[in-house]
Amino acid sequence: MTETTDPTKEPQSVKGPRIKKGLVVINTGDGKGKTTAALGVLLRAWGRNMRVEMFQFLKHTGGMFGEKRAAVKLGIPIKAMGDGFTWRSKDMDRTQELAREQWENCKKAILSDEHDVIILDEFTYPLHYGWIPVQDVVDTLKNKPHMLHVIITGRYAPEELVEFADLVTEMREIKHPYREQGIKAQPGLEF
Amino acid sequence: MTETTDPTKEPQSVKGPRIKKGLVVINTGDGKGKTTAALGVLLRAWGRNMRVEMFQFLKHTGGMFGEKRAAVKLGIPIKAMGDGFTWRSKDMDRTQELAREQWENCKKAILSDEHDVIILDEFTYPLHYGWIPVQDVVDTLKNKPHMLHVIITGRYAPEELVEFADLVTEMREIKHPYREQGIKAQPGLEF
Numbered sequence: 393m394t395e396t397t398d399p400t401k402e403p404q405s406v407k408g409p410r411i412k413k414g415l416v417v418i419n420t421g422d423g424k425g426k427t428t429a430a431l432g433v434l435l436r437a438w439g440r441n442m443r444v445e446m447f448q449f450l451k452h453t454g455g456m457f458g459e460k461r462a463a464v465k466l467g468i469p470i471k472a473m474g475d476g477f478t479w480r481s482k483d484m485d486r487t488q489e490l491a492r493e494q495w496e497n498c499k500k501a502i503l504s505d506e507h508d509v510i511i512l513d514e515f516t517y518p519l520h521y522g523w524i525p526v527q528d529v530v531d532t533l534k535n536k537p538h539m540l541h542v543i544i545t546g547r548y549a550p551e552e553l554v555e556f557a558d559l560v561t562e563m564r565e566i567k568h569p570y571r572e573q574g575i576k577a578q579p580g581l582e583f
Numbered sequence: 584m585t586e587t588t589d590p591t592k593e594p595q596s597v598k599g600p601r602i603k604k605g606l607v608v609i610n611t612g613d614g615k616g617k618t619t620a621a622l623g624v625l626l627r628a629w630g631r632n633m634r635v636e637m638f639q640f641l642k643h644t645g646g647m648f649g650e651k652r653a654a655v656k657l658g659i660p661i662k663a664m665g666d667g668f669t670w671r672s673k674d675m676d677r678t679q680e681l682a683r684e685q686w687e688n689c690k691k692a693i694l695s696d697e698h699d700v701i702i703l704d705e706f707t708y709p710l711h712y713g714w715i716p717v718q719d720v721v722d723t724l725k726n727k728p729h730m731l732h733v734i735i736t737g738r739y740a741p742e743e744l745v746e747f748a749d750l751v752t753e754m755r756e757i758k759h760p761y762r763e764q765g766i767k768a769q770p771g772l773e774f
Contacts, residue, residue, distance in 0.1 A: 411766045423752040425610060425620035432622030432650075437771035439653025459623075462630025466657075509771060541772055558766070560758035561614040567751035575602045575749070580628035580700060581732055 414508075414540040415558040416533055420516065420549040423563035424582070430511045430543045431459050437541075438466060442508035445469045447498050449491055449514045449546075452476035457583045471497065491518035495529075505537040516546030519553065526550045605699075605731040606749040607724055611707065611740040614754035615773070621702045621734045622650050628732075629657060633699035636660045638689050640682055640705045640737075643667035648774045662688065682709035686720075696728040707737030710744065717741045 417433075419426040430446070437444045446463065451472045463470035473494040475487055498512055518524045530552060533542060544553070554560050569575040577583060608624075610617040621637070628635045637654065642663045654661035664685040666678055686709070692701055709715045721743060724733060735744070745751050760766040768774060 411764065412769075413764075413766055415760060415766070415769065415772065417772070418757075419616060420757075421755070424750060425616055425623075425752050425754065428623030428627070429616035429620040429754075430623065431626050432616075432619030433772055435622050435626045435653045436619070436649030436774070439649040439651070439656060440771045442771045458627030458630040460630070462626045465630065541769070554758065557758060558760040558764065559615065561616050562755040562757050563616065563620075564612070564753040564755055565751075566611075566753050567745065567748060569606060569749040573602065573604075573749065575604055575606070578603075578606065578732070580631045580633045581606065581608070581624055583627070 412539065413558075414536065414538060414542070416536075416556060417541065417543045418516075418549050418554060418557045418560045419543070419545045419563060420547060420554075420560065421562035421564050422547060423565040424568075425563045426545040426547075427459075427513050428582075429561075429563075430513060430545050431462075433509060433541075433543055434463075434468060434511060437509045438468060443506065444509040444511070445501055445507055446471070446511040446513060447494060447501070447515075448472040448474070449494055449512070449518055450474040450476070450487070451514065453490075458580055459583075473497070488518070488521075488523040491523050495524050499532050502532055502536050502540065502542065505540070507540060509541045509543065511543045512545070514546045515544045516549045516553075519550050520546075520548040526552045529553065530556050603730065604749075605727065605729060605733070607727075607747060608732065608734045609707075609740050609745060609748045609751045610734070610736045610754060611738060611745075611751065612753035612755050613738060614756035615759075616754045617736040617738075618650075618704050619773075620752075620754075621704060621736050622653075624700060624732075624734055625654075625659065625702060628700045629659060634697065635700040635702070636692055636698050637662070637702040637704060638685055638692070638706075639663040639665070640685055640703070640709055641665040641667070641678070642705065644681075649771055650774075664688070679709070679712075679714040682714050686715050690723050693723055693727050693731065693733065696731075698731060700732045700734065702734045703736070705737045706735045707740045707744075710741050711737075711739040717743045720744065721747050 451474050642665050
């Protein structure tokens, strides 16, 4: 069995040393699939008995999205801390405070050396809006355990974070049924 | 709880009718996250007790990737049928034959009306290389059960398929550790 995940690409040299390293991964862009791909990693890692944890920013603390339902069934810790922030949110101080509190939880988890994969879902937004200093995040990631993978999702990934990351993918919207056909987000598929 | 999945976007009108429809979704492009996002949907849908099934093309029939390990644990059917095709493959006739056989399995599943979500992983390659006629696929999708979501992953999605699909996302590689740092695919993260 080959480890080349893209069958149409010339396989990379398999003779070179395999560098083992936990990666900092960013899924950004205006398209779909940023959080969803992070969930796919969560599933794969869980399949390999790795220790995974997911922290969600902004999403409502008590929300029972599809991923939350799945995580509960799997016994994967998934912590949302937010008030369901949208542009309609009325108490922005509270929204920011919750994001900062959640970042403190993440920092502890990242530095604890008790995980193989940590997902910071929609973490780019509090960075983009300046609620959490990007430098604090980069400093924390610099001190992360060597083998820990950290996956960050959301639009507007700050440049300093992109520079520091190992793997950055932009999800680009090519065709979108909501605008084009008036179809709204579907349960299971998107939440 | 809002269903708007992107908190930074102006919420769409919640007054319009919710059109309920199973979507044809394509994750394409040269970046990471195409299969991984499909796995995320699989997890979400499983979390909502939806009936999901995944068909993998090209990947080795007996491969035990992270997703396969997870699916076995979850009781989700995930069928790989292939010989681990890469450019090194020696028996291309066999590779093509397996792809066509797998497509017949998919067709049956799509038309059976026994699923909520069906994933055709790396299905674009046999289409791109002309092993399976795109028109046959479009015709099958036209006849799919109304509420069934079908998710297709892989590079080089054929234009006719993109035109037919409801939701198309391109995963674009912004930064890639393998080329830049000589790091190879990591278990859990990518397979």
